[in-house]
Amino acid sequence: MKLQLETIPVWDGVKEGSECFLCSLMKQAEDDGVRYYLSSAVMTPEVRVETNTKGFCTHHFLMLADGGKAQSLGLVMDTYYEESSRILDPYIDKILSAGNARKAMKAVNAFVAKEEERERGCLICTRMEDRLMRYCYTIASLWKEDPEFRSALLASKGFCVHHTKELALRAKEALSGDDLAGFLHDIFSLLKSNLERVKHDDWWLTQMYKSENKDKDWNGCEDAHRRAVCKLVGEHHVIDPIK
Ligand SMILES: [Zn+2]
Ligand SMILES: [Zn+2]
Helix, strand or coil, X not given: XXXXXXXXXXXXXXXXXXXCHHHHHHHHHHHHHHHHHCCHXXXXXXXXXHHHHCCCCHHHHHHHHCCCXXXXXXXXXXXXXXXXXXXXXXXXXXXXXXXXXXXXXXXXXXXXXXXXXXXXXXXXXXXXXXXXXXXXXHHHHHHXXXXXXXXXXXXXXXXXXXXHHHHHHHHHHCCCHHXXXXXHHHHHHHHHHHHHHHHHXXXXXXXXXXXXXXXXXXXXXXXXHHHHHHHHCXXXXXXXXXX
């Protein structure tokens, strides 16, 4: 698959100095997705068919709810509700008319299967996934083609554990053979050294709460607990893309 290069955002990312610039790029993709699904785009029939049938994951439904656009989301929810009713009402009616526990539980199981199918997939996660694919492809391609980018990447703080994994799994779209092996070696040594750095910073933060260290220097570790979460867990994951 030939993917489009996203050179500018990736170069901006590698220079920003965060614990994971793929998390930052995913945050932008997420914000763009939320803005789009709260914009006048939701007035168009095609987009409403999308939102009615696919919807969003819990995290992104809540971001939409907190997005300050009551009218847009109100319209989306009005027809999403109708579609949910059309799909789920027959299953609810079967539970209501079951008459005994065995029949009721059989109807509940059928309802659960349908409801889980209804919950699956998120339009915003899908948009994030598309961009993640392009960003990973770009990072691997620039690593091979541009020595300046490779140096900047190796001098950066790299990626969180989650996005190192995503990058490793997707690198084969851009690289093969010795290039792929070299790239994997580089991103995992970057991960290893940066995990050690963050672990040390977090340890120093804990030491600073001991009375005998009260006059010592924080060494920039005041936010190490937060950076430890960013590095080990990541901040902005794709949760439930439509497959
Ligand atoms: Zn990340
Ligand atoms: Zn989502």
